[in-house]
Amino acid sequence: MIEVKGLSKSFKSKIVLRDINLNLKTGSMTALVGPNASGKTTFIKCLLGLVIPTAGEIFINGKRPDRAGQYRAEIGFMPQTPLFPPHLTPKEFLTMLEKLRGHPAVSRRALEEYFHLPPFLNQPFHQLSGGTKQKVAAVMAFMFNPPLIILDEPTVGFDPATNVSFKDLVLKRAEEGATVLLVSHILGEVEQISRDLVFLEDGRALFSGPHERLLRQTGAASLERAVIQLLESEKGRSPS
């Protein structure tokens, strides 16, 4: 599904991604984890074709990300803090996306109900809470039933009940065959809605593989401790 070969990205003299090699298979659930400024967002932007890599190649379903962006029809993206046009309503915004793509979204109505959105659909975005906007972002990401779902810190702003519903939805879509790439700082969430983990630190992928392998490799009792151990061992290795 996603093949990344030798991906590097620099912004002027600042190196953000260094020789990343990854292979995410169809139907996999992978979490992208790492401290702040480790290159997670830039990596996602490379996948979405928003940032042009300095070196390396990316293939999504065999297609290279390009600026025309037609390949993005197969991607459902949920940003961390979506900023919607303040004077449009969620109903208008979602209809706009349907019209722009030229076909109705198969799961739109069901998702609106699932996230209890109907009472808010006709209110302008500037009147909605952050959590409600995040629910609209979730509908946006899932409504076209995309084969690839990219979630950037998706549960920030969700109440506990919505949090659980959202995780259930992600698991259901993965069971149905969608490939999920999750960016999150919440390792409990990573444990629940991913099977594989990519750990980025200073633009390098320090670990890439199943959770179990990381636990075995570090000897830690939990994923949280394993990640911290990984980070500390890397700090010990790098010259200070």
Added chain:
Amino acid sequence: MKTLSLLTWYQLTNLLRARWPIVYALLFFFLGCGWLYFAGDPSKALAGISNTVLFITPIIAVLYASISWYNSSSFTYLLLSQPFKRSHVFLANWISVSLGLTLSLVLGMGLAFLFYHSLSVQSLAVLFFGAILTVIFVALGSLIAVAIDDPMKGVGISFLMWFYFALLHDVLVFAVLSLFVEYPVEIPAILLMVINPIDLVRVHLLLILDMAAMMGYTGKILQSFLSGTLGQIFTLTVQLLWVIVPLSLAVHIFSRKDQ
């Protein structure tokens, strides 16, 4: 084309529901009413309104275009994650801001003309050239915002650009032409005019209104050159270039930009 028109429609809807278009339209309405009420003579009022439009529309357009581009960067990011072309996302923003500002100008000033029974070919020409200036300066503001990532710097440069075109340019032209007063200055004057869209529109508008007395220094010199049909075609073409060149540059930069 369908993507562009749909994106433009929704962005324009979003813009028109905000308060600023009403405030902007009211500003023009009251300024128009003020001139028409106090000037007494309709031709004097029209000259005053022309100067007001030539002064206000560029600064509002350039500042609004750059500020709104910076403010909507997260929404732009959201749109760019969808299967749409970058050029469509950019152009939809330019068209919707241009249309929004033009609608406010035409409604505000148009209602003032109607209110004082002053709607005429000349007053429509003022609205038309106000719209042209709006479209040009929205293109320039969008180009600045796309090219410069830092919003403070971008808005500052937008303001300085307006300051140069609206105030400094004519002083510099006057100085240059005064220095070379013994030489034929018509050709250099035309060149100096085409590099300032406000001068260009001012000259064209005042030629149409037959108000040579209201022209700036550049305009006076150029009257004899540009008052014919060829002159009008020339100025309209250059005005068109003032839209096409910044837009093409902005689309070129935006299409290759990391965002």
